[in-house]
Amino acid sequence: MFVFFLGLALRATAQDVDYAQFVNPFIGTEGAIPGYAYGGGDVFVGGAVPFGMVKLGLDTYEEPINQSALNGGYTPHGKVTGISLMHESGTGGGPKYGFPAQMPLTMIEAPVNLLDNLTYWQKRVGDDVASVGYFRTQFESGVAVELSASRHAGLYHYTFPSPSEKHVLVDFSHYLPYPTRSWDSQFYTGAEIEMQPNSTEYTGYTSIANGWCLGAPVTVYVCGEFDNPPDEARAFSGKNTFPVGRHFRTFDNGTTPQPTFTGSSARAGPLSDRVGAIFSWNSTDGSDEVKSRVGISFMSVEKACAYKNTELSSWSIEETAQAARDEWNRDVFSKIRVDTSDAANKTRLALLYSSLYFMHLIPSERVGENPLWESDEPYWDDFYTMWDLFRNQVSLWHLIQPSYYESMIRSLIDMFKHEGYMPDGRSGNYNGLVQGGSNADNVLADAYVKGLRGNINWTEGYAAVKKNAEVLPFFDQNPVDPQGSLKEGRSALNDWIPLGYVSADRSTRAVSKTVEYSLNDFAVSQIAAGEEPGDRDLYLRRSAGWQLSWDPEATSRGFMGFVMPRYANGTFHKTYNITNCGDCNWGDESYEGTAFEYSFVIPHDVGRVIELMGGPQHFEERLDYVFQPNTSGVDLGVNGLGITTINNVANEPDFQTPYLYNYLNKQWKSVQRSRQLANDFYFNTSNGIPGNSDAGALNGWLVWQMIGMYPIVTTPVYLLESPWFDDINITVNHNHTLRIRAEGLDDGEGRQGYYVQGVSINGQPWSKNWFEHEDVGGIMTNGGEMLFQLGTEQVIWETGEVPPSPAHMVLDVGQRRHLDE
Numbered sequence: 001m002f003v004f005f006l007g008l009a010l011r012a013t014a015q016d017v018d019y020a021q022f023v024n025p026f027i028g029t030e031g032a033i034p035g036y037a038y039g040g041g042d043v044f045v046g047g048a049v050p051f052g053m054v055k056l057g058l059d060t061y062e063e064p065i066n067q068s069a070l071n072g073g074y075t076p077h078g079k080v081t082g083i084s085l086m087h088e089s090g091t092g093g094g095p096k097y098g099f100p101a102q103m104p105l106t107m108i109e110a111p112v113n114l115l116d117n118l119t120y121w122q123k124r125v126g127d128d129v130a131s132v133g134y135f136r137t138q139f140e141s142g143v144a145v146e147l148s149a150s151r152h153a154g155l156y157h158y159t160f161p162s163p164s165e166k167h168v169l170v171d172f173s174h175y176l177p178y179p180t181r182s183w184d185s186q187f188y189t190g191a192e193i194e195m196q197p198n199s200t201e202y203t204g205y206t207s208i209a210n211g212w213c214l215g216a217p218v219t220v221y222v223c224g225e226f227d228n229p230p231d232e233a234r235a236f237s238g239k240n241t242f243p244v245g246r247h248f249r250t251f252d253n254g255t256t257p258q259p260t261f262t263g264s265s266a267r268a269g270p271l272s273d274r275v276g277a278i279f280s281w282n283s284t285d286g287s288d289e290v291k292s293r294v295g296i297s298f299m300s301v302e303k304a305c306a307y308k309n310t311e312l313s314s315w316s317i318e319e320t321a322q323a324a325r326d327e328w329n330r331d332v333f334s335k336i337r338v339d340t341s342d343a344a345n346k347t348r349l350a351l352l353y354s355s356l357y358f359m360h361l362i363p364s365e366r367v368g369e370n371p372l373w374e375s376d377e378p379y380w381d382d383f384y385t386m387w388d389l390f391r392n393q394v395s396l397w398h399l400i401q402p403s404y405y406e407s408m409i410r411s412l413i414d415m416f417k418h419e420g421y422m423p424d425g426r427s428g429n430y431n432g433l434v435q436g437g438s439n440a441d442n443v444l445a446d447a448y449v450k451g452l453r454g455n456i457n458w459t460e461g462y463a464a465v466k467k468n469a470e471v472l473p474f475f476d477q478n479p480v481d482p483q484g485s486l487k488e489g490r491s492a493l494n495d496w497i498p499l500g501y502v503s504a505d506r507s508t509r510a511v512s513k514t515v516e517y518s519l520n521d522f523a524v525s526q527i528a529a530g531e532e533p534g535d536r537d538l539y540l541r542r543s544a545g546w547q548l549s550w551d552p553e554a555t556s557r558g559f560m561g562f563v564m565p566r567y568a569n570g571t572f573h574k575t576y577n578i579t580n581c582g583d584c585n586w587g588d589e590s591y592e593g594t595a596f597e598y599s600f601v602i603p604h605d606v607g608r609v610i611e612l613m614g615g616p617q618h619f620e621e622r623l624d625y626v627f628q629p630n631t632s633g634v635d636l637g638v639n640g641l642g643i644t645t646i647n648n649v650a651n652e653p654d655f656q657t658p659y660l661y662n663y664l665n666k667q668w669k670s671v672q673r674s675r676q677l678a679n680d681f682y683f684n685t686s687n688g689i690p691g692n693s694d695a696g697a698l699n700g701w702l703v704w705q706m707i708g709m710y711p712i713v714t715t716p717v718y719l720l721e722s723p724w725f726d727d728i729n730i731t732v733n734h735n736h737t738l739r740i741r742a743e744g745l746d747d748g749e750g751r752q753g754y755y756v757q758g759v760s761i762n763g764q765p766w767s768k769n770w771f772e773h774e775d776v777g778g779i780m781t782n783g784g785e786m787l788f789q790l791g792t793e794q795v796i797w798e799t800g801e802v803p804p805s806p807a808h809m810v811l812d813v814g815q816r817r818h819l820d821e
């Protein structure tokens, strides 16, 4: 009885605080050029619940288009072309989704052409308003738009000016375009719409293909309803003359055609005709308001209607938004609780809770919404991408979202079972693209070594990572990479297995693939240790492959020894530019990072990196150097706008580098560097994130920084850093509390009282600058208390062992052909 009441009381307390009030959904909507999305976070802005399938928001077209980024739909000043239910957040490459859409119009006569968004698109006036679960904007036409969403349905609330015509356009051929590139732009492949007898309800489907991963058509069933019967409702179709698409359509060199009205239904037919409907209400009705609720499903119209009816039982935007906000508070924000009283620093609350918000928008939870195969396993989509997520974001989900996270992993393994490979990226129910290694291996290993079991079948989990390690995927003929598959798996296994490294003459991105495959194989060995112990040593040996690509003679900026492109015949690419990877793209020798940067990215054997760099002192000097301003030799464009150091904190490979001083037992320098980076690049402003948020990966980096730790993914190790709050309660492992306290913290307004003077864990003095998941009575599973003593002195407080290098091994370059013997 007592326990029961206590449980209730605790839950009530956590929910009492409205952490959502601190979230600024606009962080990341702007880049370095004020008013433009280019180089910003590419974030979604609109109504959504955590990991919701529906993310209801604006689709805009911002000019000049070279200063834009349409990936999240939202841009600061772009013209609105539609308001749609599905979006990504924080992604790059060819936009995905932006469908199905509605658009409120105050006129539909010429010059408006319902098939030409340029004739009706809308500028916005005044400032947009967004909070957790709610969005509001005002169009130039005078229409005010409010939005909110549940998990599989969206609620639109339009307030038309008075007097005015009132129309809502439903355009099933609308999607987010990629105006500057056609090969990975989405295109429309067909739709069907049908009005129900009294015309308050419309049903049908829309189908859109391609985009970022060059995916198969995504078919979404739609069930929309208006709160009062329109006076007129007309379906229409029209010839599809969209300029892009490798599909069947009408080719046209003239003006955009006009719609043909087709009564109560319309279908695309074999030439993918465009399909939509226009709903109109008499201006004399008295009411200026039109509301619409729309459910979607990948399975059927019936399911879409059921979602609409059960999830949005109310037409009230306030109630729907409040329900979403409650869910965010309960399931996300209250998992990390800090002081929110008047005395608290509100900027920090904005940074913490906004970061948590952005790292829970994708992937999309689609349990029961898998159109590809029948399975009792859960289903997820929009892993965009593992290359971003594995660095630290998944480790935070592991702690604070154990149920969702277990579900994601089961879904990844189910994809392997039914499609042959786990994804590195996946969107629109289609695997792709692979940027380097098969980084789902790292994700599974991280979960495995930290003891996540539940209903995960690890026999199958191990089979999934072993497949990545052993079986070359078929060549998918992606136009940007003539060498190997970008869809899934490891495209350079035919190099990696016989040579022990990825060669620069037979494979693209040899440097970065070699570095990533090494960690992937370490990850495989970590799971093998428990599931197939006989395999462990093989993969552990393979995890040292990066050493075969280490040219001890390579020199740059006075430093010697780097991972370098190496040819299959064993010679190195001696003239390779170590500080400049060129475009750093699919066809280059290193992907989104120079050899200078990748030489630090060996988390499983930092000890060997230190040795190869010439010992602790040389390592430290090199580490210091990558943080000096104006040292970068490369223009990474949107992946590091405004950053002039070699270390690019905006890009995933470098996330961990500022923390490497822990491996020298100079933790104070990790604290100094990482704090400085956080202070220099993260703000509660619309441009307050250093580039594309990468599905929340950058936000995840900041959360770990603020709670004073950093995970070494694929191992159970966490580095100790310095918390930004003097008291943090984190709900870990469903219902246990990890409390992090900091005594002596004094860091406001330029003061630097954040250096660690000492640490204790569960009352036990702690002499190491790291700990493991299950240390001290299972601190990360059973909870407990970590106490930091902080101050202004930069002291070496740690006297214990440096963090481990669990794959430590010495390979010399000549050993390459004997690796597997």
Ligand SMILES: *[C@@H]1O[C@H](CO)[C@@H](O)[C@H](O)[C@H]1NC(C)=O
Pocket (backbone or CB within 6 Å): 038, 064, 066, 067
């Ligand atoms: C976009 O193009 C305009 C004109 O062509 C140019 O002035 C501007 O610098 C470009 N912006 C970017 C971010 O490349």
Ligand SMILES: *[C@@H]1O[C@H](CO)[C@@H](O)[C@H](O)[C@H]1NC(C)=O
Pocket (backbone or CB within 6 Å): 059, 060, 061, 081, 082, 116, 117, 118, 174, 175, 176, 177
């Ligand atoms: C709007 O119209 C233009 C010109 O036809 C087209 O390129 C674009 O894809 C359309 N859709 C959106 C959502 O911008």
Ligand SMILES: *[C@@H]1O[C@H](CO)[C@@H](O)[C@H](O)[C@H]1NC(C)=O
Pocket (backbone or CB within 6 Å): 196, 197, 198, 199, 200, 201, 229
């Ligand atoms: C309109 O028709 C649908 C489907 O037949 C029905 O569910 C709904 O109740 C009707 N609405 C009104 C306002 O009559």
Ligand SMILES: *[C@@H]1O[C@H](CO)[C@@H](O)[C@H](O)[C@H]1NC(C)=O
Pocket (backbone or CB within 6 Å): 253
């Ligand atoms: C089509 O239009 C383009 C650009 O307006 C023009 O260059 C081309 O000659 C036209 N082709 C035909 C067959 O009319």
Ligand SMILES: *[C@@H]1O[C@H](CO)[C@@H](O)[C@H](O)[C@H]1NC(C)=O
Pocket (backbone or CB within 6 Å): 337, 338, 339, 727, 728, 729, 739
């Ligand atoms: C953390 O939890 C402890 C124990 O329940 C409580 O005393 C403290 O006030 C909490 N701190 C915060 C910031 O929630």
Ligand SMILES: *[C@@H]1O[C@H](CO)[C@@H](O)[C@H](O)[C@H]1NC(C)=O
Pocket (backbone or CB within 6 Å): 021, 022, 023, 024, 346, 347, 349, 350, 684, 685
């Ligand atoms: C974050 O910035 C926004 C925009 O300036 C502001 O409205 C909001 O109050 C700030 N949040 C906090 C918690 O300070």
Ligand SMILES: *[C@@H]1O[C@H](CO)[C@@H](O)[C@H](O)[C@H]1NC(C)=O
Pocket (backbone or CB within 6 Å): 457, 458, 459, 460
């Ligand atoms: C796990 O998967 C393996 C291989 O498919 C199967 O043989 C085994 O029965 C599964 N274990 C459980 C507990 O379902």
Ligand SMILES: *[C@@H]1O[C@H](CO)[C@@H](O)[C@H](O)[C@H]1NC(C)=O
Pocket (backbone or CB within 6 Å): 505, 567, 568, 569, 570, 571
């Ligand atoms: C090794 O291969 C590279 C790339 O094909 C070639 O340029 C080089 O001449 C070769 N060196 C030797 C010693 O065969």
Ligand SMILES: *[C@@H]1O[C@H](CO)[C@@H](O)[C@H](O)[C@H]1NC(C)=O
Pocket (backbone or CB within 6 Å): 629, 630
């Ligand atoms: C870096 O370069 C910029 C532009 O040339 C210059 O303004 C700045 O002073 C330089 N910073 C340092 C620390 O050298």
Ligand SMILES: *[C@@H]1O[C@H](CO)[C@@H](O)[C@H](O)[C@H]1NC(C)=O
Pocket (backbone or CB within 6 Å): 577, 578, 579, 580, 633, 634
């Ligand atoms: C490498 O690229 C940088 C930056 O573009 C350039 O300054 C440097 O001269 C190049 N180094 C070599 C060895 O070509």
Ligand SMILES: *[C@@H]1O[C@H](CO)[C@@H](O)[C@H](O)[C@H]1NC(C)=O
Pocket (backbone or CB within 6 Å): 733, 734, 735
């Ligand atoms: C804690 O959560 C786990 C997993 O959901 C559950 O099995 C257990 O009963 C919970 N314990 C308490 C005390 O609520």
Ligand SMILES: *[C@@H]1O[C@H](CO)[C@@H](O)[C@H](O)[C@H]1NC(C)=O
Pocket (backbone or CB within 6 Å): 345, 346, 347, 348, 747, 748, 749, 750
């Ligand atoms: C509040 O936090 C921000 C961000 O860390 C910091 O810049 C500012 O100095 C702090 N303000 C005070 C009054 O401590």
